[in-house]
Every structure is written in structure tokens, then in C-alpha cells.
Amino acid sequence: MWNEPYLETCCRSALHRVSLCGAVGRPAGLKDGPCLERLAGMGLVRRRGDGRYELTPSGTARHASEVLKRA
Template sequence: MWNEPYLETCCRSALHRLKLSGNNGRPTGLRDDPCLRRLEGMGLARTDHNQRFAMTEQGHARHRTEILKLPT
């Protein structure tokens, strides 16, 4: 059963860009900042001490299932 909050297309794209950024993360203030903040509120991303967004373990899991379409 589906029990995760829906991700808008723009937020799925932001989650994928965050994954592609790797350990460097994504800086704040970019055009996808609202989506990254939304992902942060959902526990899929976090901001670090350098004010860059990084993916959480929850974010990695959600990327695998929603973006890559891999089974859990």
C-alpha cells in the first residue's frame, strides 16, 4: 500500500539533482530551493553547516523507489 507523501514532478527532479550532486550537496538559493526545502521538511534532505543541501538515508531510499523504480 502506498503510504508516502506524493512528490510533485519538480520535487522529484530536485531529489534526483540532489542525488547527482553526491557528497558536495546543492547550495541554497538556487531555483529548486523551494523543492529542496520541501524535501527537507519531509526528511528526505537536510542542510549542513555550509548551508548546502544533502540527501538523508530516507532520501536515498525514496530516490531508489521513486526515481530509479527499484523494489524496496
């Protein structure tokens, strides 16, 4: 049974871009800002003190299962 909120294509792409940024983090103020805010509200990313976004452990797991298609 699927019990996770659906991620729009744009939000899945934003999640992947945050993953690609790694420890540097994804800066705020880019075109995917609304998606990053939505992902933050879902607990998949968090905004650091320097304003950049990074994956949370939940975001790492969701990225692996939904974007990379790994179990």
C-alpha cells in the same frame, strides 16, 4: 498500500539533482529552493552547516524507489 506523501515532478527532479551532487551537496539559492525546503521538511534531504543540501538515508531510499524505480 501507498502511505508516503506524493512528490510533485519538480520535487522528484530536485531529489535527483541532490543525488547527482553527491558529497559536494546541492547549493541553496537556486530555482529548486522551495522544493529543497519541502524535501527537507519531509526528512528526505538535510541542510548542512555550509548551507548545502544532501540526501538523508530516507531520501536515498525514496530516490531509489521513486526516481530510479528500484525495489
